[in-house]
Amino acid sequence: MGWRTRSRLTSWLLGTLTIGFLLYQWMPIATLSLLSFSGPTGGTTFPMNGVSLHWYRELWEASIMSDFKPPLLRSALLALACSVTTTILAVTAAQAMRGRFRGHNAFFYLLLLGIMAPGLLVGFGVALTARLLGIEPAWDGTAFLVHVSWTLPFGFMTMLAIFNRFDARIEEAALTLGATRWVAFRRITLPIVLPGVIGAALFGFSLSYDEFARSLFTTGSDVTLPLAVMAQLDRQLTPELYAIGTATTVTSFVAILACTASLALIRRSMRRG
Amino acid sequence: MPEAPVLAQLDLEIRGLRKRYGGFVAVDGVSLKIAKGQFVCLLGPSGCGKTTTLRCIAGLEEPDDGDILIGGREVTGDPPWQRDIAMMFQDFALFPHMTVGKQVGFGLEMLKRPKPEITKRVTEVLRAFEIDRFADRKPASLSGGQRQRVALARAMITEPRLLLLDEPIGALDYALREAVMIELKMLQRRSGISFIWVTHDQNEAFSLGDHVVVMNHARIEQQGTPEEILQRPRSPFVAGFVQGNNVFHGNVARIAGDAALIATPFGEFAVPLRDTVPLLGAIASFSVRAERLRPMPPEPGCNHLTLTCRTIEYFGSIRRYILERGDGEVMKLDQFGAEPACLIPGEVATVGWRAEDGVLHEGAPS
CATH class of the missing domain: 3.40.50.300 (P-loop containing nucleotide triphosphate hydrolases)
Incomplete structure (x- = not known):
């Protein structure tokens, strides 16, 4: 057997493995969305007992007890705020790293601690500190801070990777052509690193949006969506939860697609005139 | 300029x-x-x-x-x-x-x-x-x-x-x-x-x-x-860095009129003095351009040494002979490309140059 034949066999094997993995990754979500379309008498497992949009209507016209709309709004706003904050801080921090300031290595590792630190404990610690300071935990206060400490390292890493490949001489060329540092950043650097900026924004949004552990102790009485879902799971499991899971996944998909599309557009505009 | x-x-x-x-x-x-x-x-x-x-x-x-x-x-x-x-x-x-x-x-x-x-x-x-x-x-x-x-x-x-x-x-x-x-x-x-x-x-x-x-x-x-x-390279670095120079290192043996005699492992060579007169015994270096070198019998007013021709490079406008000096270094001798070859590889020949074509370096050897 020649090496080409063998490598073809290997590629089949690895291909099968990859497809298997993707199925394993997406089947639970597919099952969930399928069951969310079951009839009004449908349960939380198969068989579906008819097909309807009943549970989505239920979600929309919810009772006070199980109204997901306020937590959804909070989560979305929180995620949006996290996204904006992460983007700005990640870009500026990565830009600062390019200057190799004194202690930049320590700064790098300390910032990355946000990824390593156990979320539940970080949230608890923040809640505790807030209490000591007489601050009431709130979704738009303490929770926001904890979420940013979680999302920022991801955005920061993205920007570092992008700046690593960025040719600083392009910026220098702008300076020698009469551009001030700010103009060079705005007109030259920013457009070139824009794909990374979008990536950082995406991390900021998606990581905050479904964060549970860091929210548990920090949101106070007005909970975010993952906490509301968890509370509902404790009370009563209905396909309504499946409906909200599906709706959320679709929203995320749309967000990612929008980002991918804008990235493709940027890339195309780089290539052609 | x-x-x-x-x-x-x-x-x-x-x-x-x-x-x-x-x-x-x-x-x-x-x-x-x-x-x-x-x-x-x-x-x-x-x-x-x-x-x-x-x-x-x-x-x-x-x-x-x-x-x-x-x-x-x-x-x-x-x-x-x-x-x-x-x-x-x-x-x-x-x-x-x-x-x-x-x-x-x-x-x-x-x-x-x-x-x-x-x-x-x-x-x-x-x-x-x-x-x-x-x-x-x-x-x-x-x-x-x-x-x-x-x-x-x-x-x-x-x-x-x-x-x-x-x-x-x-x-x-x-x-x-x-x-x-x-x-x-x-x-x-x-x-x-x-x-x-x-x-x-x-x-x-x-x-x-x-x-x-x-x-x-x-x-x-x-x-x-x-x-x-x-x-007129001023230092052995410049002479060695720009193409076409043969560089010699040695000591000042004697000052004779407007020339210095430089003792090198390959013999003593007369080189015209530049702006300053070097001290006797001082470390000195000089260079001579490849196009100034030619095969010649010993003549007064010229410097000579005997070298083995190793290989010949032909560039069209010039023909360059690579000559082995004996210290591992090579010397280069350039001839107009249109003229017939004056040496063949393997040939041992006496080559020389007019004393006034040598260029004494001013800077200390670097």
């Missing part, structure tokens, strides 16, 4: 420039004067400080010490955007997201010129550089030669006092370089803008520069016209 009048304004003056990075001294006391409209080449091996010097002139590096004056104005502390310069980078550093037209107009836009004026001027410049066809294209879709033109057009549109070029044709195909060099030289002459061209390629430096500055180990070794540097 005609002597510049004393009062003529200099395009660039550098006094005692120093720059260090941590423990590494990149530029160590470089001083330089460039008269109006000169083509100056900074030549040297990599790491000699030529690019750092250029970046200090551009304002991209802050010198630790020294002054930089552009057009008579002190700019040492000024940022790059306040200096009357433009710079061309080795890989051109084009803006990947901007069309050719937009980036050629960038400099004028920074000067806040009115839009119609920018449009008009960009059209003119694009046409002059024969890149008007690409006005709406992005750099990624252009060839190396086209990018080079865009970079040049972008740098020259504001008509700066100085154009700084960092290995500007190093990224081009070898075949393209010669044509581009001639074009750039003519462009420099027409525009009257001083060019400061950094290169490690002596062919570039000597064929383009009105004034060549040879650098080594963060210092200027020698500066002058190409002819001065090629014919």
Whole structure:
């Protein structure tokens, strides 16, 4: 057997493995969305007992007890705020790293601690500190801070990777052509690193949006969506939860697609005139 | 080079420039004067400080010490955007997201010129550089030669006092370089803008520069016209770095009239004295150009030594004989390419040169 034949066999094997993995990754979500379309008498497992949009209507016209709309709004706003904050801080921090300031290595590792630190404990610690300071935990206060400490390292890493490949001489060329540092950043650097900026924004949004552990102790009485879902799971499991899971996944998909599309557009505009 | 009048304004003056990075001294006391409209080449091996010097002139590096004056104005502390310069980078550093037209107009836009004026001027410049066809294209879709033109057009549109070029044709195909060099030289002459061209390629430096500055180990070794540097190298480094020199190291054995006798492992050679008379016994070096050497029987007034011909390189205009000297070094002897060969490989021959053709070095051996 020649090496080409063998490598073809290997590629089949690895291909099968990859497809298997993707199925394993997406089947639970597919099952969930399928069951969310079951009839009004449908349960939380198969068989579906008819097909309807009943549970989505239920979600929309919810009772006070199980109204997901306020937590959804909070989560979305929180995620949006996290996204904006992460983007700005990640870009500026990565830009600062390019200057190799004194202690930049320590700064790098300390910032990355946000990824390593156990979320539940970080949230608890923040809640505790807030209490000591007489601050009431709130979704738009303490929770926001904890979420940013979680999302920022991801955005920061993205920007570092992008700046690593960025040719600083392009910026220098702008300076020698009469551009001030700010103009060079705005007109030259920013457009070139824009794909990374979008990536950082995406991390900021998606990581905050479904964060549970860091929210548990920090949101106070007005909970975010993952906490509301968890509370509902404790009370009563209905396909309504499946409906909200599906709706959320679709929203995320749309967000990612929008980002991918804008990235493709940027890339195309780089290539052609 | 005609002597510049004393009062003529200099395009660039550098006094005692120093720059260090941590423990590494990149530029160590470089001083330089460039008269109006000169083509100056900074030549040297990599790491000699030529690019750092250029970046200090551009304002991209802050010198630790020294002054930089552009057009008579002190700019040492000024940022790059306040200096009357433009710079061309080795890989051109084009803006990947901007069309050719937009980036050629960038400099004028920074000067806040009115839009119609920018449009008009960009059209003119694009046409002059024969890149008007690409006005709406992005750099990624252009060839190396086209990018080079865009970079040049972008740098020259504001008509700066100085154009700084960092290995500007190093990224081009070898075949393209010669044509581009001639074009750039003519462009420099027409525009009257001083060019400061950094290169490690002596062919570039000597064929383009009105004034060549040879650098080594963060210092200027020698500066002058190409002819001065090629014919009268001041130090063993310069003699060894530029092509076509045979370098000898030895000690001063005797001073006889206006010549010094230098004792080397290959014999004693008479070399004309230069400005200063060396001390007896002092370490000394001299060089003799390959085209001054020829096979000859011993003659008075000439230096000789016996060498083995190893191989012959034929370049068309010259035929170069590589001769083994015995200390592991080789010597080069050049002959006009059109003449019949005077030595064959393996031949042991006595070669020599007229004593006045030797060039005594001034600097201590480095």
